Amino acid sequence: MKKKIIISLFLIVVAMTGNTQEKSGFGFYTDRDVYVSGETLFAKIFTPEDNPARIVYLDLVNHYGVRVTGVSLEIKSNQANGFIQLPDSLGSGNYMARAYLKNTSGKLKILREVWISNRFDGLEKTSQLRRVTGLEKNQDKITEQIEIEYLETTYQTNSNIGAVIKIEETLLNEIDGNLLVSLAQTEPSFDAASFIWSSDQGKDGITENKGIILSGTVNDRKTLEPAAGITVYLTIPDSVPGFQYYQTRKDGRFYFLLEDYFGAVQAVVQCFGITPTQRLKITLDGLFADAGTLPEFSQQPIPEEFKHNISRNIDVLTFRKIFSQDKFKLEQVAIKQKEISPYYGNPTRTVDPQLFIDLPDFTEISRELLPGVKWRNYNNEPTLQVINNNMHNYFAENPLILIDGIPIRDLNVIKDMGTADIDRVEICQYERYYGDLRFPGVVAIYTTKTDYSLLPTSDQLIRMDLETIQLKAITSENVISESNIPDLRQLIYWNPLAEPKSTIFIKCNTSAIAGQFKLIVRGRLKNGTLIFAEKQFEVK
Amino acid sequence: MNIRIILLIILFHAAGFATTVFAQEPLNPNWDAEKIKGTRYIPYPIYEGVPFLNDSWLPGKIEFASGEIADSLYLRYSSFKDEILYYNKALTTQIVIDKASLNGFSFTEKDGINRVFRRLYFDGFMKGERYFEVLSDGETDLLAYRKVNLITVSPYKDQQNILKNLSYSQNYLYYFYSPEKGYSSVRMNLGALLSKFDKVSQKTIKKLLRKNRIKITDEFSFIYAWKLVEKEGFALIF
Numbered sequence: 201m202k203k204k205i206i207i208s209l210f211l212i213v214v215a216m217t218g219n220t221q222e223k224s225g226f227g228f229y230t231d232r233d234v235y236v237s238g239e240t241l242f243a244k245i246f247t248p249e250d251n252p253a254r255i256v257y258l259d260l261v262n263h264y265g266v267r268v269t270g271v272s273l274e275i276k277s278n279q280a281n282g283f284i285q286l287p288d289s290l291g292s293g294n295y296m297a298r299a300y301l302k303n304t305s306g307k308l309k310i311l312r313e314v315w316i317s318n319r320f321d322g323l324e325k326t327s328q329l330r331r332v333t334g335l336e337k338n339q340d341k342i343t344e345q346i347e348i349e350y351l352e353t354t355y356q357t358n359s360n361i362g363a364v365i366k367i368e369e370t371l372l373n374e375i376d377g378n379l380l381v382s383l384a385q386t387e388p389s390f391d392a393a394s395f396i397w398s399s400d401q402g403k404d405g406i407t408e409n410k411g412i413i414l415s416g417t418v419n420d421r422k423t424l425e426p427a428a429g430i431t432v433y434l435t436i437p438d439s440v441p442g443f444q445y446y447q448t449r450k451d452g453r454f455y456f457l458l459e460d461y462f463g464a465v466q467a468v469v470q471c472f473g474i475t476p477t478q479r480l481k482i483t484l485d486g487l488f489a490d491a492g493t494l495p496e497f498s499q500q501p502i503p504e505e506f507k508h509n510i511s512r513n514i515d516v517l518t519f520r521k522i523f524s525q526d527k528f529k530l531e532q533v534a535i536k537q538k539e540i541s542p543y544y545g546n547p548t549r550t551v552d553p554q555l556f557i558d559l560p561d562f563t564e565i566s567r568e569l570l571p572g573v574k575w576r577n578y579n580n581e582p583t584l585q586v587i588n589n590n591m592h593n594y595f596a597e598n599p600l601i602l603i604d605g606i607p608i609r610d611l612n613v614i615k616d617m618g619t620a621d622i623d624r625v626e627i628c629q630y631e632r633y634y635g636d637l638r639f640p641g642v643v644a645i646y647t648t649k650t651d652y653s654l655l656p657t658s659d660q661l662i663r664m665d666l667e668t669i670q671l672k673a674i675t676s677e678n679v680i681s682e683s684n685i686p687d688l689r690q691l692i693y694w695n696p697l698a699e700p701k702s703t704i705f706i707k708c709n710t711s712a713i714a715g716q717f718k719l720i721v722r723g724r725l726k727n728g729t730l731i732f733a734e735k736q737f738e739v740k
Numbered sequence: 741m742n743i744r745i746i747l748l749i750i751l752f753h754a755a756g757f758a759t760t761v762f763a764q765e766p767l768n769p770n771w772d773a774e775k776i777k778g779t780r781y782i783p784y785p786i787y788e789g790v791p792f793l794n795d796s797w798l799p800g801k802i803e804f805a806s807g808e809i810a811d812s813l814y815l816r817y818s819s820f821k822d823e824i825l826y827y828n829k830a831l832t833t834q835i836v837i838d839k840a841s842l843n844g845f846s847f848t849e850k851d852g853i854n855r856v857f858r859r860l861y862f863d864g865f866m867k868g869e870r871y872f873e874v875l876s877d878g879e880t881d882l883l884a885y886r887k888v889n890l891i892t893v894s895p896y897k898d899q900q901n902i903l904k905n906l907s908y909s910q911n912y913l914y915y916f917y918s919p920e921k922g923y924s925s926v927r928m929n930l931g932a933l934l935s936k937f938d939k940v941s942q943k944t945i946k947k948l949l950r951k952n953r954i955k956i957t958d959e960f961s962f963i964y965a966w967k968l969v970e971k972e973g974f975a976l977i978f
Contacts, residue, residue: 590782631780632778633778633779633828635775636830636831638831
């Protein structure tokens with residue numbers, strides 16, 4: 201009998217552990233631990249191999265649990281790298297940089313403690329350091345199979361560094377992905393660490409195996425209940441507009457996949473009621489995970505050395521800002537051309553009103569310049585119809601009307617548009633299909649301003665600036681062209697994608713900053729073990 | 741006691757299943773898939789002959805220009821207009837898929853034969869994008885352009901007793917195609933095949949076909965012969 205009970209208990213334990221997330225191989229590193237607001241934080245993340253997600257999120261949360269900023273990074277070969285521009289307005293204090301995948305964000309995040317000092321206040325308003333306590337550190341294993349050679353213990357400022365990283369053959373075969381090689385100033389009085397933060401409080405999102413997923417809910421404004429059967433549109437205006445739609449189910453939820461978008465894009469999410477009187481409200485989900493609960497902190501007095509170094513760092517950054525030494529290039533991504541022609545089809549005709557005499561409104565424009573477009577405005581209730589060339593009659597329904605690629609239904613928006621407002625009008629005089637959507641003709645108006653100011657803002661239309669997958673930074677070594685300007689870099693070398701080879705040569709220059717520096721090599725083995733080797737030196 | 745333990749385990753798993761499965765509604769099928777773009781199919785005028793390669797809807801798949809594949813579709817290829825139609829069940833409409841949005845398509849005949857079509861730019865007479873059926877895929881492809889033309893014929897009366905003088909007529913064209921060398925048209929006979937090789941190779945090819953008892957009489961025997969010749973590594977002259 202005892203045996204059976206033990207077996208049953210064992211089965212329950214197995215079932216429970218089966219639901220927990222595999223933690224091995226999840227690593228998160230930053231270039232430094234101590235920053236000044238306005239600086240750039242560079243990061244490298246090793247993501248769990250068993251997670252098919254293509255996107256990893258990196259954000260910054262203050263000790264009150266408020267998310268300050270964040271970016272989404274593309275995972276390639278189970279690793280990602282990127283940067284966060286620390287806002288100038290950040291107050292001095294301890295912050296948590298978090299790395300997580302949307303589909304496991306509720307249960308697992310990697311936190312990294314960083315210190316950020318305000319560039320203008322310094323430590324005036326800060327009396328104590330808050331440090332994370334009671335959490336298990338994400339332990340990396342130091343390896344002796346990586347040797348850092350020819351790195352001296354002291355260097356002069358503005359001198360050449362030539363180091364060699366030697367990796368044993370047995371280890372080379374075990375390394376998974378690329379190595380991170382970093383050479384940066386260290387802060388001995390603030391030794392930060394990464395922590396595994398497991399909690400069951402948050403809600404896991406959908407697996408983003410193709411790209412960022414934008415999601416939300418549509419509610420009926422009258423009943424406040426989720427609205428089913430509503431078609432939600434996502435438009436990303438561009439020279440060839442991107443367009444997606446989703447029909448909500450009983451839960452009112454909708455999802456859009458942003459697969460091949462990089463950097464900042466403008467997006468419009470909108471929906472229309474099933475009946476003209478139905479009023480709806482779109483609520484978008486946050487792109488990032490909730491701040492949720494934070495680990496416990498303990499108060500510590502600020503060491504004098506730390507205070508001194510912070511004020512030095514602030515001076516350094518101010519100088520770097522004045523001489524624009526903080527700029528770096530962004531890698532250009534070869535974006536896959538998805539749309540060759542607009543989703544609404546190739547226009548039957550394109551009319552440029554600027555080529556004709558000035559006309560005051562759309563009534564005149566349609567009458568004079570748009571054959572096959574019937575615009576009527578009886579009793580201030582405008583209607584628009586497009587001829588069906590194939591059937592030689594007018595469509596009974598309103599066509600798809602677009603302003604700068606964004607669908608609209610309220611014709612009052614366009615009725616006052618004259619020659620001065622319209623760049624061109626594209627008309628499709630045939631029945632068009634996009635997935636399960638049918639468009640009885642299309643009238644696409646492209647405005648001269650292209651600022652989307654004509655779009656009626658409401659609960660049914662959300663216009664937003666979306667930060668999609670971050671473009672990679674090219675962190676080549678700074679070259680100070682003018683000899684009279686001091687080189688004040690604290691990050692001397694950063695290569696998050698170093699190819700594992702038996703010999704890796706590192707060549708760089710020290711800056712005008714004196715202090716303790718460290719060359720660190722980090723990597724991950726195929727069994728998930730995170731390894732590192734480091735060597736410290738002093739710049740005098 | 742045993743039953744209690746088993747019940748406990750079942751309860752535990754059921755609770756886990758309920759929280760994961762019924763947490764929210766499942767997503768719409770193919771919600772993140774590329775959408776098919778097209779226009780409504782306008783029926784062709786009725787004449788003698790068939791404007792379609794396959795008159796009934798056949799199960800098949802399409803490959804978008806992005807490389808994404810959409811399957812479980814019912815397709816019909818119009819040889820007359822060189823366009824592919826699909827039947828949209830939700831809209832109960834026949835839709836002509838935008839040619840520019842596709843790399844190609846394939847469908848399976850009732851007898852189980854899979855027919856593959858590829859969109860290629862034809863730079864010969866009547867330049868433009870065309871769907872070619874891939875008869876043989878290799879370093880040099882053997883392609884068929886399944887064209888149906890509307891030709892003038894002797895007047896006839898159709899089923900409605902209307903007098904007509906037009907008819908749909910098959911005019912299939914065959915090409916050897918290599919991305920580097922382009923197209924080389926060929927007819928489905930032995931002479932045409934041999935003319936694509938140098939004099940020395942011609943003799944050997946003749947011997948090879950004879951040895952394998954291949955007599956080129958139609959499209960199928962030509963494909964078989966070409967596959968054999970290609971396997972032997974003879975260089976084709978474009």
